[in-house]
Amino acid sequence: MIKARIPLLHDRHTHVSFYAALGQAADLSACTGLKAALALLKKQKTPLALGRGWRDNYYDLPRAELDKLGPAFVCNVSLHSFRLNGPARELLAGKFPEIVAGIDDQRWVERNLNRIFGLFTASGGAGAIPAYMSHLAALGIWAADDMLVSSDEAALLLRKKYAGRVTLWTEPDCYRKLGAAGKAAVSGLKIFTDGALGARTAALARPYKSGGRGLLLHSDDGLKKIIKSAGRLAGRLAIHAIGDAALEQAVSALERLAIPAGELAVRLEHAQLITPEQARRAKKLGVCLCMQPNFSEDSASYGDRLPPRYLRLNNPFRMLIDRAGFIPGEDLVFGSDGMPHGAAAALESSLFPPFPGQRLTLEEFTAGYCVPGLAHGWLDLRLDGRKKKAAVKVTLSGEQAGGRSRGVW
Numbered sequence: 001m002i003k004a005r006i007p008l009l010h011d012r013h014t015h016v017s018f019y020a021a022l023g024q025a026a027d028l029s030a031c032t033g034l035k036a037a038l039a040l041l042k043k044q045k046t047p048l049a050l051g052r053g054w055r056d057n058y059y060d061l062p063r064a065e066l067d068k069l070g071p072a073f074v075c076n077v078s079l080h081s082f083r084l085n086g087p088a089r090e091l092l093a094g095k096f097p098e099i100v101a102g103i104d105d106q107r108w109v110e111r112n113l114n115r116i117f118g119l120f121t122a123s124g125g126a127g128a129i130p131a132y133m134s135h136l137a138a139l140g141i142w143a144a145d146d147m148l149v150s151s152d153e154a155a156l157l158l159r160k161k162y163a164g165r166v167t168l169w170t171e172p173d174c175y176r177k178l179g180a181a182g183k184a185a186v187s188g189l190k191i192f193t194d195g196a197l198g199a200r201t202a203a204l205a206r207p208y209k210s211g212g213r214g215l216l217l218h219s220d221d222g223l224k225k226i227i228k229s230a231g232r233l234a235g236r237l238a239i240h241a242i243g244d245a246a247l248e249q250a251v252s253a254l255e256r257l258a259i260p261a262g263e264l265a266v267r268l269e270h271a272q273l274i275t276p277e278q279a280r281r282a283k284k285l286g287v288c289l290c291m292q293p294n295f296s297e298d299s300a301s302y303g304d305r306l307p308p309r310y311l312r313l314n315n316p317f318r319m320l321i322d323r324a325g326f327i328p329g330e331d332l333v334f335g336s337d338g339m340p341h342g343a344a345a346a347l348e349s350s351l352f353p354p355f356p357g358q359r360l361t362l363e364e365f366t367a368g369y370c371v372p373g374l375a376h377g378w379l380d381l382r383l384d385g386r387k388k389k390a391a392v393k394v395t396l397s398g399e400q401a402g403g404r405s406r407g408v409w
């Protein structure tokens with residue numbers, strides 16, 4: 001058993017405003033079977049029952065079963081694949097015909113995620129954000145990068161009330177819709193090059209077990225154009241790339257564009273299947289990698305879709321740090337994507353991952369995942385390597401704790 005005290009977390013990739021607005025949807029992420037998931041969906045009393053966190057590696061959601069419910073719309077845990085039942089199609093056909101027509105076409109889905117998420121977050125506005133920030137703080141997360149701020153209301157509230165704690169990003173189509181003050185609150189733009197492993201749409205150089213290599217969302221030239229214009233808009237760009245084929249396209253585009261770092265700072269988001277060669281080229285380009293230690297778990301849970309070689313090569317932190325020279329806290333930073341949030345899960349997946357090549361030391365974790373210093377609070381840890389468990393006591397100082405320090409093991 002190791003005891004240690006470290007600072008609170010800075011979750012560099014999550015979706016504060018989105019998850020806050022999702023509060024209405026049933027959280028299916030703890031369900032490992034169809035029965036439990038259907039029971040939670042049945043409890044929803046809204047005209048359109050919403051479910052999130054469906055783990056499709058454990059169970060299918062057959063249309064025949066879903067159709068027995070009232071209108072229902074379910075999103076899987078990766079936020080990249082969906083099930084819309086028959087009654088929901090009838091309900092939405094008049095107002096959202098494109099969603100009803102496109103929802104079963106994964107190519108359309110990957111290009112229209114924001115439009116689809118609009119249905120999930122329609123009922124919740126920015127009002128739910130303060131409670132969500134408190135919820136994150138109680139889990140040990142003090143600061144956060146919100147990767148998709150989609151309304152002026154959310155952007156201004158986060159910027160004003162949580163100055164110094166939140167960094168705001170958004171996607172180009174959302175950015176264009178923001179007003180001047182909303183735009184000014186945003187620090188950078190985020191674009192996608194591929195989908196997600198959960199939806200079998202992360203773009204791979206070698207096929208998935210079921211065939212297919214996922215989806216590249218842009219042509220090589222198209223991506224270069226998007227990077228250039230995003231650079232002009234915000235000067236800071238986060239590029240979502242999970243599969244090795246998507247990473248190859250992103251790194252090659254950046255090499256060809258050769259935009260000086262002073263004009264465009266680039267972060268690669270996820271980079272789960274980055275190869276040693278791509279890592280060296282990314283390092284040379286001065287790119288920062290923003291990665292999710294909790295996705296090391298994919299190596300244990302996605303044996304149904306990924307060949308063993310990819311399971312082994314997922315989240316290769318030892319290669320990145322020991323061989324490619326990435327430095328946690330400098331050009332290698334960590335976040336959760338909210339899958340799930342919290343210090344305990346972050347620590348367990350970082351210190352006790354499925355493969356040794358995915359392991360971070362506590363020093364590396366602290367450098368890449370924590371805020372500097374203990375001014376706002378701290379985490380007291382009990383780390384049990386044998387049981388692969390991290391017990392975390394969160395202490396918040398000052399205002400957040402109502403003047404007293406508060407701890408929960």
Ligand SMILES: [Zn+2]
Pocket residue numbers: 013014015147337
């Ligand atoms: Zn994300």
